[in-house]
Amino acid sequence: MKSSLEELEKELKIRNINISYQRLKVLECLTLNHCHPTVDQIFTALHKDIPTLSKTTVYNTLRILVDAGMVRVITIEEHETRYDIDMENHGHFKCESCGMIYDFSIDIDLLTCDELSNFEVNDQNVYFKGICPGCLSNINQNK
Amino acid sequence: MKSSLEELEKELKIRNINISYQRLKVLECLTLNHCHPTVDQIFTALHKDIPTLSKTTVYNTLRILVDAGMVRVITIEEHETRYDIDMENHGHFKCESCGMIYDFSIDIDLLTCDELSNFEVNDQNVYFKGICPGCLSNINQNK
DNA sequence: AACAAATCTGTAATCATTATAAATCAATTA
DNA sequence: TAATTGATTTATAATGATTACAGATTTGTT
Ligand SMILES: [Mn+2]
Ligand SMILES: [Mn+2]
Ligand SMILES: [Zn+2]
Ligand SMILES: [Zn+2]
Numbered sequence: 001m002k003s004s005l006e007e008l009e010k011e012l013k014i015r016n017i018n019i020s021y022q023r024l025k026v027l028e029c030l031t032l033n034h035c036h037p038t039v040d041q042i043f044t045a046l047h048k049d050i051p052t053l054s055k056t057t058v059y060n061t062l063r064i065l066v067d068a069g070m071v072r073v074i075t076i077e078e079h080e081t082r083y084d085i086d087m088e089n090h091g092h093f094k095c096e097s098c099g100m101i102y103d104f105s106i107d108i109d110l111l112t113c114d115e116l117s118n119f120e121v122n123d124q125n126v127y128f129k130g131i132c133p134g135c136l137s138n139i140n141q142n143k
Numbered sequence: 144m145k146s147s148l149e150e151l152e153k154e155l156k157i158r159n160i161n162i163s164y165q166r167l168k169v170l171e172c173l174t175l176n177h178c179h180p181t182v183d184q185i186f187t188a189l190h191k192d193i194p195t196l197s198k199t200t201v202y203n204t205l206r207i208l209v210d211a212g213m214v215r216v217i218t219i220e221e222h223e224t225r226y227d228i229d230m231e232n233h234g235h236f237k238c239e240s241c242g243m244i245y246d247f248s249i250d251i252d253l254l255t256c257d258e259l260s261n262f263e264v265n266d267q268n269v270y271f272k273g274i275c276p277g278c279l280s281n282i283n284q285n286k
Numbered sequence: 287a288a289c290a291a292a293t294c295t296g297t298a299a300t301c302a303t304t305a306t307a308a309a310t311c312a313a314t315t316a
Numbered sequence: 317t318a319a320t321t322g323a324t325t326t327a328t329a330a331t332g333a334t335t336a337c338a339g340a341t342t343t344g345t346t
Binding site: 018020022023053055056057060078079 | 292293294295296297302303
């Protein structure tokens with residue numbers, strides 16, 4: 001669990017990304033909120049601390065972090081790009097009722113697909129959609 | 144393998160979708176080309192036969208078909224929505240070199256994720272990215 | 287301080303998708 | 317058949333997220 005600003009600075013240095021206040025803050029926002037925020041959510045969250053922040057900077061910073069392999073893009077819904085600092089192989093569940101996105105672990109046995117034995121697999125993505133337990137119980141209560 | 148126009152008409156009737164020439168043609172385009180086309184590709188393909196076709200009609204028709212459960216949306220890349228008439232549970236591999244999208248079968252054992260035991264799962268999506276065999280051999284030849 | 291390089295900001299441009307309203311088509315009835 | 321009605325299609329405008337760009341600001345170095 002890397003969260004302190006010092007840790008984040010180290011991570012950036014390792015990947016030859018110059019350090020700036022905005023870049024650290026975007027990174028910090030992602031580490032503190034593992035909720036897979038959108039650009040807009042990141043921008044709104046940081047705007048309180050950095051009134052001069054430009055949304056372009058958020059876009060640019062995220063592209064740098066994604067290209068460097070520190071952050072991954074999550075596209076479950078069209079026109080709702082989200083960002084995840086957790087680079088471990090895991091799946092995402094989006095509740096179609098409340099919109100929340102949950103992580104879940106997936107088995108690497110997915111790899112044992114001999115149809116793809118001659119393919120070079122660089123990136124694996126798994127996402128489900130449905131209704132989360134909380135929304136399920138709400139629906140049942142309102143019956 | 145449903146492909147004839149009569150079969151497609153039946154499918155539409157079953158789902159209470161009124162039949163029109165444009166709707167049949169969009170459906171036919173999807174059944175003949177299992178290459179997961181974009182709206183633009185579908186529009187361009189049909190425009191030869193239907194010069195008056197509007198792109199809006201392609202969008203509207205696809206939404207109807209998706210809502211009816213006859214077609215699924217494939218969003219691997221942001222800003223590149225694709226459509227697939229194969230509703231069976233299967234995965235997609237996108238080659239980052241040639242852009243081609245391959246189908247591959249996936250094991251339903253993905254379901255055996257007890258983390259999601261209290262979730263209602265309505266939709267499962269799996270996609271990989273990497274380099275396909277053809278592009279791999281091209282790269283090796285050019286070395 | 288002066289300079290150069292990198293970063294950030296604000297605005298404009300892009301482009302896929304959606305909204306809207308008029309035109310066309312298809313089915314129904316007088 | 318002609319008129320009517322409703323559904324579908326078309327063309328155009330609007331939307332909204334992302335990207336391009338150019339000037340302003342910051343940072344580091346001499
Ligand atoms: Mn995640
Ligand atoms: Mn497919
Ligand atoms: Zn929920
Ligand atoms: Zn390829």
